[in-house]
Amino acid sequence: MDFSLTEDQVTFKKSAIEFAEKALNKGAKEREKNREFNQEGWEKCAEFGVQGLSMPEKYGGLGMDIMTCVVTMEALGYACRDSGLLFAINSHIWTCESPILKFGSEYQKDTYLPSLCNGSLKGGHAMTEADSGSDAFSMKCRAEKKGDRYVINGTKMFITNAPIADLLLVFAVTDPKKGFAGVSAFIVEKGFPGFSVGKPLELMGLKTSPIGEVVLQDCEVPEENLLGKEGAGGAIFNSEMEWERSCLFATHVGAMAKDLEDCIRHVNERQQFGKPIGKNQAVSHKIAEMHVRLELSRLALYKVAWLKSQGKRAPVESAIAKLFVSESYVQNCMEALQIHGAYGYSTEMDFEKNLRDAIAGKIYSGTSEIQKNIIASLLGL
Amino acid sequence: MSVLESLENYLLTEIAVGLGKKTLGPDEDLLELGIIDSLGLMKLISFMEEDFGIRIPDEEVIPENFQSLNCMAKLVELQVQN
Numbered sequence: 001m002d003f004s005l006t007e008d009q010v011t012f013k014k015s016a017i018e019f020a021e022k023a024l025n026k027g028a029k030e031r032e033k034n035r036e037f038n039q040e041g042w043e044k045c046a047e048f049g050v051q052g053l054s055m056p057e058k059y060g061g062l063g064m065d066i067m068t069c070v071v072t073m074e075a076l077g078y079a080c081r082d083s084g085l086l087f088a089i090n091s092h093i094w095t096c097e098s099p100i101l102k103f104g105s106e107y108q109k110d111t112y113l114p115s116l117c118n119g120s121l122k123g124g125h126a127m128t129e130a131d132s133g134s135d136a137f138s139m140k141c142r143a144e145k146k147g148d149r150y151v152i153n154g155t156k157m158f159i160t161n162a163p164i165a166d167l168l169l170v171f172a173v174t175d176p177k178k179g180f181a182g183v184s185a186f187i188v189e190k191g192f193p194g195f196s197v198g199k200p201l202e203l204m205g206l207k208t209s210p211i212g213e214v215v216l217q218d219c220e221v222p223e224e225n226l227l228g229k230e231g232a233g234g235a236i237f238n239s240e241m242e243w244e245r246s247c248l249f250a251t252h253v254g255a256m257a258k259d260l261e262d263c264i265r266h267v268n269e270r271q272q273f274g275k276p277i278g279k280n281q282a283v284s285h286k287i288a289e290m291h292v293r294l295e296l297s298r299l300a301l302y303k304v305a306w307l308k309s310q311g312k313r314a315p316v317e318s319a320i321a322k323l324f325v326s327e328s329y330v331q332n333c334m335e336a337l338q339i340h341g342a343y344g345y346s347t348e349m350d351f352e353k354n355l356r357d358a359i360a361g362k363i364y365s366g367t368s369e370i371q372k373n374i375i376a377s378l379l380g381l
Numbered sequence: 382m383s384v385l386e387s388l389e390n391y392l393l394t395e396i397a398v399g400l401g402k403k404t405l406g407p408d409e410d411l412l413e414l415g416i417i418d419s420l421g422l423m424k425l426i427s428f429m430e431e432d433f434g435i436r437i438p439d440e441e442v443i444p445e446n447f448q449s450l451n452c453m454a455k456l457v458e459l460q461v462q463n
């Protein structure tokens with residue numbers, strides 16, 4: 001395994017940091033207060049190529065390898081103070097664009113990918129329901145074939161980008177006898193009859209990322225919008241999750257790096273009892289532990305990226321990375337807040353916001369407990 | 382051991398543990414019987430790739446290829462040829 005970055009990757013990472021610092025942070029505090037999505041930032045990211053990072057040039061993407069994608073996401077996580085925007089973009093890429101590229105027909109790829117890459121369309125995916133979260137395949141949402149179309153009925157919950165999405169990958173049961181293997185995925189456009197979206201939900205964090213409920217009431221979807229074959233929903237979902245668990249969580253590694261730099265500066269500058277607080281071992285050990293978690297998180301993610309770049313599956317490794325990075329990010333956010341004392345607790349600084357945003361990472365893309373179940377099960381338990 | 386036997390053996394010892402099954406018919410619908418769930422399928426795919434030295438593309442992870450031992454054996458044969 002060789003995780004050293006190429007010169008091109010280092011240069012691209014630097015340019016992504018410069019881009020995010022210049023183009024994405026203005027007004028972030030206000031947007032957070034108003035729970036406002038950064039449409040302008042979305043468009044600037046599309047111009048920079050973020051939405052099309054991993055997509056082939058043929059569809060307007062940059063055709064980057066997975067390691068470059070991970071490094072770029074790390075750079076954006078480091079420099080962009082609007083994690084809601086990054087979350088929305090990552091959902092768009094890994095749960096909508098990527099599965100269409102991998103499982104889509106030529107028609108689906110030609111129809112949707114160019115506009116998803118240039119950011120004129122926004123996407124996401126709709127799996128979770130009120131009664132099926134971790135046990136996602138026990139969903140109630142049904143799709144029945146009627147002539148040349150499917151009719152979908154059901155309600156989806158906590159869907160990232162739903163209030164702003166132009167299309168969603170909707171998972172629904174096509175064959176109830178087959179359990180998880182009876183689930184199929186459909187590309188559903190917001191204008192399809194019977195599709196509607198609720199108001200953005202009020203959540204603890206990620207306030208600039210619109211998340212909502214989706215209602216499908218006799219929603220008519222043309223048969224050419226079935227993604228992959230009937231029953232391929234499980235494979236599509238698992239494949240999406242492997243990508244999301246590596247690339248989305250790279251933004252957390254970037255954010256952890258930035259927080260650590262801020263903490264080191266603070267403990268060297270802040271004086272109490274006549275010396276910098278960092279001279280107290282109780283404080284310097286926190287910094288050391290934050291650094292350990294950051295380094296190990298980065299290694300776990302790079303290993304997944306390396307395995308995937310070799311065309312290998314990484315179910316255990318991506319579960320380890322997702323679990324370790326999300327838990328480490330929460331711990332580092334808590335330490336960063338503690339190290340900054342009351343200033344850390346104040347909304348003037350970003351530490352309390354980072355903590356609220358970080359906690360969501362232990363829940364979406366499969367909870368920490370579910371990652372442990374996956375790891376244990378694949379170890380033969 | 383034939384591909385079919387090897388698959389049956391793996392399913393009985395690793396996936397269908399505790400279900401009281403001693404044998405599996407070659408055409409028994411393992412999905413409808415709930416013998417293979419989503420985590421079980423992940424394990425099964427890793428086993429098939431390692432044991433038979435094949436690569437199963439995600440696009441081939443569909444019910445037609447996994448619902449019975451015979452379907453899986455056919456998939457293995459096809460991927461070996463590829």
Ligand SMILES: Cc1cc2nc3c(=O)[nH]c(=O)nc-3n(C[C@H](O)[C@H](O)[C@H](O)COP(=O)(O)OP(=O)(O)OC[C@H]3O[C@@H](n4cnc5c(N)ncnc54)[C@H](O)[C@@H]3O)c2cc1C
Nearest residue numbers: 125126127128133134158159160360363364365367369370
């Ligand atoms: C910010 C955010 C964005 C999201 N975006 C999307 C999206 O775009 N699309 C989408 O489809 N969904 C989305 N979700 C939903 C998310 O996937 C689910 O919240 C998640 O899968 C957990 O389901 P749940 O909330 O119903 O919790 P539950 O499944 O009810 O779990 C509750 C608790 O029980 C534990 N638990 C459950 N089963 C087990 C078990 N077998 N073993 C051990 N512990 C267990 C869980 O770990 C958790 O701690 C999002 C969620 C959040 C918070």
